Amino acid sequence: RHMMESLQQQHRQYRPLSDAERGSLVKEASTASTTTMKLIAMLREQSKANRNSLVLLQSCKDIGKSFALLVKALSLVLFKATSGPTVEQVQKVETIWKRVTVALKNTAPAAKKYLLIEERHAKRLDGLQDQTELLSSLLGLARETTNAVKNLDSVLYQEVVDPMAFAEGARDVQRAIDQLVELAGDIEATDEADQVREAHETYIAVAKLYFRTHTDWSQKVYKQRRGEVAQSIATLIRAASGLNKMGKSAADAPVGGAEPAATPGSEEEEKQKRNRKHAVSEIFTTEETYLRSLKIVIESFSRRLSLETNMITSADLELLFSNVDVLFATNLKFFQALLARLSEYKNDYSACKIGDIFVEYADSFLVYTDYVNKFDSALEVLQRNQANPKFSKFLQKIMAEGKIPLDLGAYLINPVQRLPRYELLLREVVKHTPEGHIDYQSVNEAQATLKEVNERINQNKRDQEMRTKVRQLHSMMWSDMCVVPDLVKRPDCMLVRDAVLDVAIHFVRKDKTRDKERAKPYQVYMFDELMVFAREKKEREKNIYLRSVIRIVASKVQPIDLDQKEGCIAALQLTSEDDSRPGFQIVHTLQFANPRERALWVASLHTCKESAALSID
DSSP: OHHHHHHHHHHHHTOOOOHHHHHHHHHHHHHHHHHHHHHHHHHHHHHTTOTHHHHHHHHHHHHHHHHHHHHHHHHHHHHHOSSSOOHHHHHHHHHHHHHHHHHHHHHHHHHHHHHHHHHHHHHHTTTSSOHHHHHHHHHHHHHHHHHHHHHHHHHHTSSSOOHHHHHHHHHHHHHHHHHHHHHHGGGTOHHHHHHHHHHHHHHHHHHHHHHHHOOHHHHHHHHHHHHHHHHHHHHHHHHHTTOSSSOTTOTTSOGGGOOOOOOTTSHHHHHHHHHHHHHHHHHHHHHHHHHHHHHIIIIIIIHHHHHOTTTSOHHHHHHHHTTHHHHHHHHHHHHHHHHHHHHHTTTOTTTOOOHHHHHHHTTGGGGHHHHHHHHHHHHHHHHHHHTSHHHHHHHHHHHHHHTOSSOHHHHHTHHHHHHHHHHHHHHHHHHTOOTTSTTHHHHHHHHHHHHHHHHHHHHHHHHHHHHHHHHHHHHTEEOSSSOOOOTTSSTTOOEEEEEEEEEEEEEEETTEEESOOOOEEEEEEEESSEEEEEEEOTTSSSOEEEEEEEEGGGSEEEEEEEEETTEEEEEEEEEEEOTTSTTOEEEEEEEOSSHHHHHHHHHHHHHHHHHHHHHHO
16 A cells, blocks of 8 residues: 555656655565565465465465566566656556455455464364374374274184173273264364264174174174274374375365366366266165165065074064164165166266255165164074074075075174265265266265264164163162162263272361271262262172262362372362261362373263253253
8 A cells, every 4th residue: 555655646746756765665565575475385385284274375376466466567667667657557556456455355354264263273272282292192092992902802802702801892992982083073083083983883883793693704894894993093193194185174175075176078077077977886786785685684584584483582583683674665765766866867877966865865764773773682682593503504594595695694784884884975976076066065965964864873872772781780789878879760861981990088077187098999980960989899799889979060070180109190089068977078089090081081070060050950
């Protein structure tokens, strides 16, 4: 603005510029241009790991080009004009100046958006010193997860598997995965975290299958799913390390990460068409294979077994095959709709629109909920009946007569994996669908919808498993020191965390400490409303002895550090009123292996307190 005002003033006065005036204007123009170039260089470097800066980078490039033209125009006016600036020269500079102001105006919203996202990113990383520390924590959790999986391997590869060791190993893997996914959320690697969670859920299901059957095929499937977990974790680490192609915090990134549209007729467009054709055709081929596997289950196994009244009980038969006939009918209609749509596009997989069909059938896919919930019980039924030689020989006879390559267990797991497979298949279709494609919006919606369906089904299964686990824990609890809480009274009672921790319990009255005990190992259960501190009593049928129970909403949560000979220990104090001793407060001091584990428990406690407060209100 100062340059333009000076130039317009010289034009009005019709006099040539002095050397000092020329030097001042050139210096201002050069400084502005140099500053812009530095900003562009900085943003270019950041854009390699942050998609949000791309829009701002392009805007700054426009400013840079405009400044270059402006400086060139000013040079003509300042150094080649022997007299005052002419009308044409001033108009030319004014035209370029308008281009600069437009570029500046366009940059403002991009800059605000960039700064807003950076501010949010900084808030999410609050408490961590820098990105290196975050990545270091993520790598540490990845190693813990890998070690937990290896430990589970060593348990499963034994000739005789200890059920308690398997249950403990599975819990360790679950705990490590939960912490890994939770930390991944801080760096916005949500897609990669979802892949880890999906791979883990399938892996645990197959691990349970291998634990129950211990057959060659179940071992093969187990190793395959184990590899998928390792691959998903490696993908997550690459994303966190900035080795992925684009940063994950891009608010302006296309939904689902679709590739940019290629120039019509270009090689890139042809490559994109080939990739989309392959991705869409895979949906059709795998759906046809899946329907054949369901048909084998229904016609070769379910119907044949239902005719053998002395082979298996009706209750076991119903539990073993659940609603597989409903699944077949649902997917048959779905596949017929896909085939009808493909014929409309003359069998052109690349051009065919399929996203809206997935969205239309999304609610129908919820019939998988019942099958998924009963799958673990179905495997138990299968294993128990296979112990009967007559039943086992009958299954072998069915396989031989029908030339069926896999045994029944291998086919029963297919419906559990089908909906998560849809989500992965759609992700590939989205990746190779340009913005201008007729299927772009619907296939992105389909991916999001299938993800939501899977989350609902998985959450329903987790809720059911949680209710079962809470009932089991409640049935094993007893105490002569406190009232055993009725955990099954509320059907939505949830076990949030559990671990063996060193805990010191003491009572306080009028700032004086009494009945203080040394820290002892306790089995600590954090439910959504209660904290339970227990010891194991193996000599009793009910082996969970309750030492103390406190209400979370009425407890004060205070992280502390304990100075011990071996160093500083991350601890957590929970202070609450002792209902059994009026006037006393009971203080539980929990000790943790590291500050990160303490932080996870503190976060969960605060969440429980907030939820309890809302329910009270």
